Amino acid sequence: AQSVTQLDSQVPVFEEAPVELRCNYSSSVSVYLFWYVQYPNQGLQLLLKYLSGSTLVESINGFEAEFNKSQTSFHLRKPSVHISDTAEYFCAVSPKGAQKLVFGQGTRLTINP
Amino acid sequence: ETGVTQTPRHLVMGMTNKKSLKCEQHLGHNAMYWYKQSAKKPLELMFVYNFKEQTENNSVPSRFSPECPNSSHLFLHLHTLQPEDSALYLCASSPLTGGVYEKLFFGSGTQLSVL
Numbered sequence: 001a002q003s004v005t006q007l008d009s010q011v012p013v014f015e016e017a018p019v020e021l022r023c024n025y026s027s028s029v030s031v032y033l034f035w036y037v038q039y040p041n042q043g044l045q046l047l048l049k050y051l052s053g054s055t056l057v058e059s060i061n062g063f064e065a066e067f068n069k070s071q072t073s074f075h076l077r078k079p080s081v082h083i084s085d086t087a088e089y090f091c092a093v094s095p096k097g098a099q100k101l102v103f104g105q106g107t108r109l110t111i112n113p
Numbered sequence: 114e115t116g117v118t119q120t121p122r123h124l125v126m127g128m129t130n131k132k133s134l135k136c137e138q139h140l141g142h143n144a145m146y147w148y149k150q151s152a153k154k155p156l157e158l159m160f161v162y163n164f165k166e167q168t169e170n171n172s173v174p175s176r177f178s179p180e181c182p183n184s185s186h187l188f189l190h191l192h193t194l195q196p197e198d199s200a201l202y203l204c205a206s207s208p209l210t211g212g213v214y215e216k217l218f219f220g221s222g223t224q225l226s227v228l
Contacts, residue, residue: 036219046216099169102155103155105155
């Protein structure tokens, strides 16, 4: 079985400050890793994913996440946040070869001016 | 707009009512899903349909009854719900590409309140 732990339920930061949203997972098999974002009153959207290759993956809006196999982590970072990044962020894992996606509880990112 | 449309956006129902949630996608995907999003809890997968056939029921109570008449439409029929069933119900779709969730598209959800 798989599980995902997002260590912070809420993260408040000031605009233009850096941010890190933490995600740890456990799995007995190899997994693919994802970050989804949910803006207010919307469904989830894929932000970025790690399937294979380089352990550092990037999104088009400046977020990046690094897969650390030894620490079973996939933390999400952005060097400078904007008001429009206010949303809830979900880390998720999918066992390779399985049609299954396991989500963490989410981290609410609040950007203060 | 993700290509997955859910109606209604909001629904209030009593415990004795019968209602249905609708999901529609025109992305050409062959897999469709129902998820439940409750406050303070991770998203829970409820049902999976591949090529209109149900392939997963994640121990969902029988008061939730899914229906998938074709690959583009998915329904969730509700009857005799409980207040703890109040949640955001999300529909999603994806192509069937070896089980990898790299192209999972979500609708905006139906916010359900059971009184």
